[in-house]
Amino acid sequence: MSVIDSLLAFTFAATLLTLTPGLDTALILRTAAVEGHKQAFKAALGINTGCLIWGVMVAFGLGALIAVSELAYNILKYCGAAYLCWLGLNMLLHPRGSLATDNKMQTKAQNWFIKGMLGNVLNPKVGIFYVSFLPQFIPHGQPLIAWTFGLVMIHVVLGSCWSTVLISATRPLSSFLRKERVIRLMDRSTGMVFLLFATRLAISKR
Template sequence: MSITDALLAFTFSAALLTLTPGLDTALILRTSTIEGTRKAIQTQIGINAGCLAWAAAVACGLGALIAVSELAYNLLKWTGAAYLAWLGVKMLFKPRSKMGEVRLAQGKQNGFLRGFFGNLLNPKVGIFYVSFLPQFIPTGHSPVLWTFGLVLIHLLLGTLWSALLIGCTRRLSSVLKRGKVVKWLDRSTGAVFLLFAARLALSRRPG
């Protein structure tokens, strides 16, 4: 596979992955709608940092360890599931009722850390990188440099997608910030987080 073919194939595959609704999309939508553009941008930066941390881990061999070690995979899996469940329960059973209340209650929460740990505590990201990225590394080229290069392409696509989501929610902000809608968004996102927590807890290590 030539360098051009590898880049085009990976960009297309990563774009499909990015557009597939998942935890990151739900987190960005909810944060942008309820907490505003600034917190949503912080969250996206945190997600990107989590991806870079996974890239470094994969480049150093940790991703391969998680892929082959049942204990390492389960440890990270249950930690991630517990974190998602904690976030989900808070949103589901303690939804906000208005924007002022959201800002007061959530002002001290760090959007960056929320996005970072939400991504870092998902072992499937590491499994994806360790199993997916090598397919697009041309023979004879540095696996470390190409791992980071491909992850940067993934991050660029994710950032563009998040910017589009944030822009759409800003146009609808007057509707989305109504009390009943705020409660619905909190509870819906909480339910989604609990669903992802359950899926993660019931998942098995590939292979």
């Protein structure tokens, strides 16, 4: 496979992966609808930062350790499941009824970058995906580290573009989406999604 063929094939595959609805999509849509596009972009930036962190770990061999070590995989898996469960329960049991107005709530809203990043970093399946998926698109004889970073950056750029589309799609409905009843429904629905993903991650196998 030539360099151009590898890049085109990976871009196509990564695009399909990016467009597939998942935890990241739910997080971005909920944040955009409830807290506005600025906070949603912070969440998207956190998600992409998590991808870059996994790219670094995979490039330098740490991702392979997660892939082959059952203990390392399980530790990260259960930490990730517990974190998602915590997020989900908070949204489900304590849904917001309005936008943040005081300093305490604004500070809480600004944590979506951290939440987006940890959601990816604490998911070992992202690392295993990179370990098993990226090498297929690295041409023989090419530098492994440089190509790993390059492919991860393509994935990040695609993710950023898709996040922008999702966030922009909520703007025409912003007045409706920020009603008290809708905000509570969005929080509880997203909380349920997070709990489902936490359960799925906890019972998953490599």
